[in-house]
Amino acid sequence: MTYDVVVIGGGPSGLMAAITAGQSGANTLLIEKGKKLGRKLAISGGGRCNVTNVLPDKELIEHIPGNGKFLYSAFSHFNNYSIIDYFESLGVELKEEDKGRMFPVNDKAMTVVNKLVELLDVYQIDTSLQTKVDAIHYGDTHHTIILENGNKIDTTSVVIAVGGKSVPHTGSEGQGYAWAKKAGHTITELYPTEVPMTSNAPFIKAQTLQGISLRDVAITALKPNGKPIKTHRWDVLFTHEGISGPAALRLSQYVVKALKRHNVDEITVSIDCFPDINEDQLVQQLLDASKEVPNKSIKHAWKPFMQERVLTFLLEQADLDEYTTYHHLEKKKVLQLAYLMKHFSFAVNGTLSIEKAFITGGGVSLKEIVPNQMASKIMDRLFFCGEILDIHGYTGGFNITAAFSTGHVAGMNAAYIALENR
Structure with missing residues (x-):
């Protein structure tokens, strides 16, 4: 099987990356090792899904103490207000609560998850659930995803969106760090935050x-x-x-x-x-x-x-x-x-341990990432988004904002590069 873009990880950043790549015209596959997509989204905000925060950019960045300034470029493409417009255009009404937190009016996280999953069908994005990635082989013209069952998938662009090491029952077990290292990336020291x-x-x-x-x-x-x-x-x-x-x-x-x-x-x-x-x-x-x-x-x-x-x-x-x-x-x-x-x-x-933290501190070094593309500076056609990056914010919608924003930028650029190389 061959794709323009393969996104690994079906959390908030991965869903957004896959949807954006598909919407951009790329033949896209989303791989998720669990039974369901958007598991971390479904439990966020106490099951109500704190989709973003309405603070202005400068304050928003201040609430992302883990390298928030890196996100200025991504926010110039897709920021918290873009996220609000995005969901409201899809019919998901949002409301503002204390400290600028935005939730669905019906207080149901699954409304957000289901809407994103619907978009995968709208843009004809293939999904492969309960599918574990064993390795990624990086090539000059294409990358090959090796699945645990031995199957191989060729793709022009890869987006790694598998999260950090926190809340492992949602699928974030740190497997993406090895794939990043194989491509030549540095992983900064990992530690628990929001714990x-x-x-x-x-x-x-x-x-x-x-x-x-x-x-x-x-x-x-x-x-x-x-x-x-x-x-x-x-x-x-x-x-x-x-x-x-x-x-x-x-x-x-x-x-x-x-x-x-x-x-x-x-x-x-x-x-x-x-x-x-x-x-x-x-x-x-x-x-x-x-x-x-x-x-x-x-x-x-x-x-x-x-x-x-x-x-x-x-x-x-x-x-x-x-x-x-x-x-x-x-x-x-x-x-x-x-x-x-x-x-x-x-x-x-x-x-408590990093596994019991809400968010992982540390991750793929941002010195090796192009901020307005979420592209690797080391490996062509490799992109990262979400919590695998060395970015972390406080609870209150800031991490999901970073996930959606980096996912959008990664998906858009992964598609652009892939279509250019067709």
Whole structure:
């Protein structure tokens, strides 16, 4: 069998690459080793599919801390607003939620997946599911895909879109790195990003706060000398192993890098539960709230400030009896409580494995990729898109935006080169 373009990997970037290649007039095959296409899309955004984010380009790039600037060229061809127009033109209505996140109006990821799969038929793109690629043999005029069953497929252009090593049950097991290396590419060090952090802190081990979410807090990773590395503001969730939630996930990559850079076993993180006010203001608010109900316990008076289990825990840390009333309240202990509420600090010792991360950091070195084509600088008619590249963003639609954008550019250029060589 011979094709103009073969795309390996049926995730968001691979689907977009195949559709764009087919739409451009190339005879295209999409190979996926799993039973279904778009498995990572189907589980993204909690099964609702966070298709993109409406932040302007500059802010969008800032939310892709892993080499986001590389995407300026790709975004000039197909950016977040292109993605919105694309899906709405297909009849998939989108809505904006907090922090610029865009979801299908019906909150169903499968609406997005099914629409993309429909387009494969529209553009007469062949698909081969449950098909494992064993190797790629690169040639001067064509490349040969060797399947696990021994079959061979010749193609003018190859697009590798197999993802990284995260969420392996969706098919991303890192197999693409070997094919990239065979073509002469460098793979930068791989590490987990957007991943829950682990901690041996006694209250974590005791599961004291397990299942509790702190809303709209600021969490900071600190260097061993106490200076801040990075702060993120959003929600933090306490787990039986450590912390998760969007703010913690975003911070995780900085913790991974700091543990290695400083060659330490632990990094301190500090949570500010009241990021909009300073300590003096918080002390005053606590005192005022207690003064309003002077005969009731401080625990009762301060219940509106935070979840009860967290409040109880911090009262203990501040050596404050929860049954104390305003009449017997020591101001120095209120000062201590306010400090703890603004600096809820504990050590984290790492993260869950790269397989349990949402996104893989590292990948095919961008120094070896043409940014406005997603083409290899080393091997003719070889293209990369999506998470296999050394690009990663925060959760919130940024990684899918990068996947769709790089997929579109890779598919378009793979088709262009193939048709030119017919």
